[in-house]
Structure formats: structure tokens, C-alpha cells
Amino acid sequence: MNAPESTTEPKIEISGLRKQFGSNIVLRDVNCTVEAGGVIALIGPSGSGKSTLLRCMNLLVIPEGGRIRIGKDSFVFDGKARLPSAREQARFRSGTGMVFQHFNLFPHMTVLGNVMEGPVSVRNMAKAEAEAIARKLLGKVGLSDKVDAFPNQLSGGQKQRVAIARALAMEPEVMLFDEATSALDPELVGEVLAVMRDLAAEGMTMVIVTHEMGFAREVADRVLFMRDGVIVEEGPAREVIDNPKEEATRTFLSHFHNRQDGPSA
Amino acid sequence: MYVWDFASLWSYRWLFLSGTGITVGLTIAIVVLGLLAGLVAGLAQLSRFSALRWISWAYIEAFRCTPLLVQLLWFYYALPILTGIEMTAWTAAVLTLSLYGGSFYAEIIRGGIVSIDKGQSEAGLALGMTPRRVMRRIVLPQAIKRMIPPLMNQSIIQFKNTSLVSVLAVPDLLYQGQVAAMDTYRPLEVYSLIAVIYFVVLVPLTAIVKRSEKYLARSD
Numbered sequence: 315m316n317a318p319e320s321t322t323e324p325k326i327e328i329s330g331l332r333k334q335f336g337s338n339i340v341l342r343d344v345n346c347t348v349e350a351g352g353v354i355a356l357i358g359p360s361g362s363g364k365s366t367l368l369r370c371m372n373l374l375v376i377p378e379g380g381r382i383r384i385g386k387d388s389f390v391f392d393g394k395a396r397l398p399s400a401r402e403q404a405r406f407r408s409g410t411g412m413v414f415q416h417f418n419l420f421p422h423m424t425v426l427g428n429v430m431e432g433p434v435s436v437r438n439m440a441k442a443e444a445e446a447i448a449r450k451l452l453g454k455v456g457l458s459d460k461v462d463a464f465p466n467q468l469s470g471g472q473k474q475r476v477a478i479a480r481a482l483a484m485e486p487e488v489m490l491f492d493e494a495t496s497a498l499d500p501e502l503v504g505e506v507l508a509v510m511r512d513l514a515a516e517g518m519t520m521v522i523v524t525h526e527m528g529f530a531r532e533v534a535d536r537v538l539f540m541r542d543g544v545i546v547e548e549g550p551a552r553e554v555i556d557n558p559k560e561e562a563t564r565t566f567l568s569h570f571h572n573r574q575d576g577p578s579a
Numbered sequence: 580m581y582v583w584d585f586a587s588l589w590s591y592r593w594l595f596l597s598g599t600g601i602t603v604g605l606t607i608a609i610v611v612l613g614l615l616a617g618l619v620a621g622l623a624q625l626s627r628f629s630a631l632r633w634i635s636w637a638y639i640e641a642f643r644c645t646p647l648l649v650q651l652l653w654f655y656y657a658l659p660i661l662t663g664i665e666m667t668a669w670t671a672a673v674l675t676l677s678l679y680g681g682s683f684y685a686e687i688i689r690g691g692i693v694s695i696d697k698g699q700s701e702a703g704l705a706l707g708m709t710p711r712r713v714m715r716r717i718v719l720p721q722a723i724k725r726m727i728p729p730l731m732n733q734s735i736i737q738f739k740n741t742s743l744v745s746v747l748a749v750p751d752l753l754y755q756g757q758v759a760a761m762d763t764y765r766p767l768e769v770y771s772l773i774a775v776i777y778f779v780v781l782v783p784l785t786a787i788v789k790r791s792e793k794y795l796a797r798s799d
Binding site: 372374400401403404405407408409410411412414416418419420421422431432435436477480481484 | 696698699701702703704705706707708709710711712716717720721724
């Protein structure tokens with residue numbers, strides 16, 4: 315780790331990423347990088363490709379073209395090379411944690427079981443060790459009293475905090491958030507954002523697809539605005555959200571600036 | 580007015596008992612083997628490989644869309660002529676009933692698996708599980724819960740279907756009953772008794788299915 319470039323090399327590097335579903339082109343030549351410890355917010359209208367970009371980062375969606383590197387792992391997609399095997403994909407995914415809009419907790423396992431599942435099932439960790447990790451993480455997200463509950467006994471905010479703990483149990487290098495608060499009742503959004511804010515403060519590399527502009531502005535270092543499968547504007551979070559340069563960004567953000575003096579469009 | 584005389588069947592009690600034993604044993608065998616066939620065919624329906632999907636489709640439809648009695652006769656009489664493979668009535672009965680049940684089980688198993696939300700698999704994959712492990716740890720445990728009531732229903736139907744093996748002279752309950760009927764000239768009593776025996780075995784089972792349906796629905 316004494317190589318000088320290891321400190322400056324971005325954690326995530328994506329270049330020339332292309333994806334289409336049938337005739338519908340979702341990503342056209344997307345390039346982006348995320349520094350280690352960086353927090354990136356992906357914003358944009360629905361259908362802009364931001365969720366697909368996020369899902370390409372852990373290969374839940376396999377792109378048609380381009381290159382994805384996370385940490386030391388990288389894959390090239392050119393439509394000719396053999397797709398990574400199921401086992402290679404699984405290993406690659408184990409290095410990233412993902413939090414879904416609809417939580418996707420495992421309903422047949424307790425809260426503790428959900429969080430232990432990754433280490434036990436993927437890492438073959440001893441149950442006692444995994445349980446210790448799970449209890450620590452559940453404490454961290456404020457759910458020590460819910461370890462034995464089943465997911466259907468939890469509120470949406472609690473479910474999402476369990477989902478975050480479940481992802482963290484794999485000790486990922488990167489955390490991906492796919493509209494993690496969009497399915498929550500407004501009064502429950504805050505508790506999830508608080509956990510995410512703590513994670514960012516601890517130096518976790520995070521990519522966040524979100525509609526919470528206030529949160530993006532406050533917590534993210536950089537914001538990427540996407541529309542129609544391309545990154546239209548990119549820059550420091552406050553700059554992009556407060557003073558967008560592109561017309562499309564301004565139009566999009568005007569929907570969120572109702573109570574402020576929005577930029578004149 | 581017909582005068583019932585069940586007393587004359589008393590001397591055939593061991594015959595009825597052995598017939599019932601064979602019917603129950605046969606059912607257990609064809610349910611176990613049928614579930615295996617159904618699991619393989621049901622999973623093959625969801626395979627990435629189109630050849631596997633096609634083969635399992637052909638198997639399922641061939642057995643679902645032809646009458647069981649025709650299948651039994653075909654396996655016992657036609658298959659040996661076509662292939663030279665001789666089989667006993669027992670083998671033909673177990674094989675046919677298992678494959679027939681398997682075709683229905685396969686659809687129940689496939690349906691149960693696809694009914695599990697895609698987000699569940701995605702969550703498993705995102706943790707770094709292989710698709711196989713996702714199936715075993717995440718999808719199947721949830722799907723099996725949904726499959727149990729229809730699988731039990733299908734097995735009850737299979738229990739009654741075993742009566743058809745009597746045409747191949749497998750000594751099940753119905754076959755032994757026919758023997759007794761011919762001996763005693765008391766077919767009314769014999770067939771009534773046979774119906775009652777099937778009924779007595781199955782009623783508790785249907786009650787268990789009902790209870791399991793309620794129990795499983797509650798924890799959803």
C-alpha cells in the first residue's frame with residue numbers, strides 16, 4: 315500500500331457504460347468515478363437511468379458495454395468477452411452493500427438472522443462470531459431491542475435500518491443506496507437518513523440514488539444529475555443543487571425548490 | 580328392498596386390511612417419488628437452458644393432458660412391446676403414478692418459486708450469494724411454505740388415484756375388494772365398505788391441510 319497512486323486512485327471507476335433493455339437505451343456511455351470515502355448522490359427524473367447505473371455497480375444489472383472497477387475488482391463488458399460466471403459475480407457483489415427501496419428483508423428470518431445471513435452464508439463465518447457482529451451493527455443502527463423480532467413486526471424505518479445493518483455485516487468497501495427512503499412514511503425518513511449520515515461521517519464510500527435534495531446537499535460531496543441515460547451535470551453537491559449550470563438540472567430541481575427562491579428557469 | 584349384509588365380509592377382513600396397507604404404502608411411495616420428479620421438473624422449468632425447459636414442459640404436459648388410466652395401461656402393455664423393457668405390474672404402477680403426480684407437483688413447485696418477490700433474490704445476490712445459494716437459503720424456504728397446502732391436496736388426489744392400479748392386478752384395496760365381491764356375491768357391501776375406508780383415511784388428512792393453510796397464512 316506504499317505505492318503513491320494507491321492513495322489517489324478512485325474507489326469506483328466506471329467508463330463507457332452502456333445498457334439497454336430491448337430497444338430502450340437506459341445508459342449511454344456513462345463515465346464516473348467515486349473517491350475512497352466519497353459520497354455521491356445520483357439525482358434525476360425517474361427513467362433517467364440512475365437506478366440502473368447503481369445496479370450495474372454490483373452487477374444486479376449486467377451492462378452491454380463499458381468497464382466497472384470497484385476497489386481492485388474490475389470487469390470489462392464489450393458484448394464479446396465471456397460474461398463473469400455466477401461465482402465471480404457473487405464474489406464481486408460481496409464487496410458492495412446494497413440497500414433497496416422496498417427493504418427486501420428476508421421475512422422467514424429474525425432481524426438477527428437477516429444480519430447474520432451474509433457472513434454465515436457467504437463468508438462461512440462461525441455463527442457465534444456472526445452473531446456478535448450482527449448484534450454490534452444492530453446496536454449501531456439503534457435496534458438492539460428488535461434482534462428477535464421478525465421483519466413484519468417492524469416499521470418501515472426500522473426495516474430499512476435492519477437492511478443497512480445487513481449490508482454492513484459483509485464489511486463492504488462501498489455502500490449503494492437505491493432510493494432508500496422513497497417507500498417510507500415522511501416521519502420515518504429522518505431515522506434512516508441519520509444512519510446514512512453517520513456512515514458517511516465514518517468515511518464509508520457511498521453512492522446514493524435519492525430524491526431527498528436537502529440530504530444530498532448536506533451529506534454528499536458530489537452530485538451527478540442524470541437524464542435520458544447520460545450524466546448531464548456533475549459537481550460539488552452544493553454547487554449543483556444551489557446553482558445548476560444546465561437547463562435540464564434547473565428544471566428538475568425547480569420541483570424541489572418550491573419554498574425557496576429557486577433559480578429562475 | 581335390499582337387505583344389507585356386512586357380516587358376511589367379516590371373514591375377508593384380512594384381505595381388506597392388506598389391500599388398505601398396499602394402498603397406503605403405494606401412496607407413500609408415489610408421493611415421495613412424485614415430489615422428486617416434480618422438484619426436478621419444476622426447477623428445470625426455471626432453468627436458463629432452453630433444452631431443459633423444453634424437456635420438462637413436454638414431460639409435464641404429456642402426463643397432465645392424458646388420462647391416468649390410459650397411462651397405466653400404456654406403460655404396462657405398450658411400452659414393453661415398443662422398447663422390449665418388461666416391467667412388473669408393480670413397477671408400471673409406481674412409475675406411472677409417480678410421473679403423473681410429478682407433473683402436477685412440478686407446476687405447484689414452479690408456481691411457488693415464481694411467486695416469491697424478485698427483490699428477495701436481489702437482496703441475496705447483493706450480499707454475495709450465488710444464485711444456487713439464494714435459491715436454497717432465501718427463495719425455497721419461503722416458497723415451500725406457500726407450496727405445502729396445494730402439495731398436500733395433490734397428494735390426497737394421488738391416494739385416490741392408486742385405485743386405478745387394480746386394473747393391472749396390483750393387489751390394492753380396490754383389487755382385493757373385487758376379489759371379495761366375486762367370492763361373496765355382495766358387491767354393494769364391498770364397494771360401500773371400500774368407499775368408507777378411503778373416506779376414513781382421507782378425512783383426517785383434509786383436516787390437516789385446512790389447519791396448515793390457516794397456520795401458514797397467519798405467519799405471512
